[in-house]
Amino acid sequence: MKTPSSLELLTESLRRLPGIGPKSAQRIAFHMLQHDRDGAAQLARALETAVNTIHHCALCNTFAEHPVCDTCLDPERDKSMLCVVETPADQLMIEQTLTFKGLYFVLMGRLSPLDGIGPKDLHLDKLISRAADGSVAEVVLATNFTNEGEATAHYLSEMLKARGLRVSRLARGVPVGGELEYVDAGTIARAMLDRRAT
Amino acid sequence: MKTPSSLELLTESLRRLPGIGPKSAQRIAFHMLQHDRDGAAQLARALETAVNTIHHCALCNTFAEHPVCDTCLDPERDKSMLCVVETPADQLMIEQTLTFKGLYFVLMGRLSPLDGIGPKDLHLDKLISRAADGSVAEVVLATNFTNEGEATAHYLSEMLKARGLRVSRLARGVPVGGELEYVDAGTIARAMLDRRAT
Numbered sequence: 594m595k596t597p598s599s600l601e602l603l604t605e606s607l608r609r610l611p612g613i614g615p616k617s618a619q620r621i622a623f624h625m626l627q628h629d630r631d632g633a634a635q636l637a638r639a640l641e642t643a644v645n646t647i648h649h650c651a652l653c654n655t656f657a658e659h660p661v662c663d664t665c666l667d668p669e670r671d672k673s674m675l676c677v678v679e680t681p682a683d684q685l686m687i688e689q690t691l692t693f694k695g696l697y698f699v700l701m702g703r704l705s706p707l708d709g710i711g712p713k714d715l716h717l718d719k720l721i722s723r724a725a726d727g728s729v730a731e732v733v734l735a736t737n738f739t740n741e742g743e744a745t746a747h748y749l750s751e752m753l754k755a756r757g758l759r760v761s762r763l764a765r766g767v768p769v770g771g772e773l774e775y776v777d778a779g780t781i782a783r784a785m786l787d788r789r790a791t
Numbered sequence: 792m793k794t795p796s797s798l799e800l801l802t803e804s805l806r807r808l809p810g811i812g813p814k815s816a817q818r819i820a821f822h823m824l825q826h827d828r829d830g831a832a833q834l835a836r837a838l839e840t841a842v843n844t845i846h847h848c849a850l851c852n853t854f855a856e857h858p859v860c861d862t863c864l865d866p867e868r869d870k871s872m873l874c875v876v877e878t879p880a881d882q883l884m885i886e887q888t889l890t891f892k893g894l895y896f897v898l899m900g901r902l903s904p905l906d907g908i909g910p911k912d913l914h915l916d917k918l919i920s921r922a923a924d925g926s927v928a929e930v931v932l933a934t935n936f937t938n939e940g941e942a943t944a945h946y947l948s949e950m951l952k953a954r955g956l957r958v959s960r961l962a963r964g965v966p967v968g969g970e971l972e973y974v975d976a977g978t979i980a981r982a983m984l985d986r987r988a989t
Contacts (some may be wrong), residue, residue: 595855595862596853596883597844597845597854597860598836598856599840599841599844599845599855599856600841600845600854600856601972602837602841603834603837603838603840603841605836605837606830606836607832607834607837609827609830609833610822610823610830610834611818611819611820611822612815612818612819617810619880620809620810620880621808621809622841623878623879623880624808624809625807625808625853626841626854627899627900629807630842632804632807632808632843633838633841633842634804634838634839635804635807636801636807636808636835636838637834637835637836637838637842638835638947639797639800639801639803639804639805640804640834640835640838641832641835642797642799642800642801642822642830642909643797643800643801643824643831643834644824644828644831644832646795646797647795647797647798647824655893656794656795656798656821656824657795658795658796658797658798662795662862664793672932680821681794681821682817682818682821685794689800692943692957693813701825702825707896711875729933757926758893758912769809787978
């Protein structure tokens with residue numbers, strides 16, 4: 594028995610999506626061809642358009658259709674604050690909190706020696722020229738609180754402070770709604786050390 | 792902050808894939824644009840080609856690029872045996888066992904009154920004309936052993952026997968490697984009732 598070659602190519606192509614294994618790829622291919630051909634055609638067009646139109650913002654490095662993204666062009670933004678995040682998804686999460694009105698720099702990754710991702714791969718020269726443009730008064734490091742995110746924050750902090758910039762880091766502590774009984778000891782230890790006067 | 796519209800459209804389109812929620816869609820879109828643009832372009836072409844070239848085999852109803860699929864055209868196949876399965880994936884599994892050399896009919900679904908899928912939606916007229924073509928001596932029902940698969944098998948069995956065809960069903964029992972302690976009681980009961988002389 595031979596699977597049609599265009600069906601096989603589709604399954605192979607779906608396997609390149611992150612988190613999709615051979616069984617899922619086959620299930621998705623069958624589903625789309627049997628129940629949602631419109632969706633498949635739409636996805637094909639969306640992929641093609643995105644690949645052709647999405648580039649990186651010259652200022653903040655996030656995904657953008659124009660040379661400079663809408664956020665960087667927004668005159669309402671506080672140009673004295675620059676928040677460094679790992680991904681556009683992290684940026685979206687911070688935007689949703691409505692607590693930050695400054696500008697962003699999106700690393701599109703994190704330092705990860707085990708994966709061979711060093712300072713050069715993260716375009717840190719772009720971050721330096723962005724942070725040292727004269728208008729930035731404070732850089733807020735908002736990389737993840739994972740080992741790699743923390744190492745990235747430490748590296749960036751040293752690098753930016755060496756250039757005379759004020760650098761801060763998101764606070765660590767017990768999450769909102771967190772019950773001490775179920776919070777890990779490391780988080781509680783950090784919350785104790787960073788305790789604040791009320 | 793505004794997400795580029797072509798990025799938003801890509802995320803929306805990815806959400807139409809089965810099993811992909813909003814967070815996964817966003818993660819996939821970011822990953823493909825950042826790390827695998829070639830893969831995204833390839834997937835776009837594969838989807839387009841598949842949608843345009845894949846149809847249903849006139850004989851067995853599976854996905855095919857030509858009016859009749861390779862399996863149905865294979866002269867080595869035993870035309871007296873017809874195996875009915877729910878999906879092309881099920882057909883592949885049976886092929887891998889190398890225990891069946893006959894032809895197939897792929898329902899592309901199962902009877903599921905709760906989802907509004909009745910006999911008409913499964914193109915059972917196509918199955919009847921296929922099974923009653925004079926060359927088929929036995930129809931093996933290989934729908935799943937779920938409630939819906941069993942109900943489908945029962946319905947097909949009555950329908951085909953009424954037309955004078957010999958109908959069989961895959962055996963039920965303890966799976967190979969199964970330890971009785973961990974096999975459910977229903978399976979063991981079935982295995983007991985269907986026990987075979989050795």
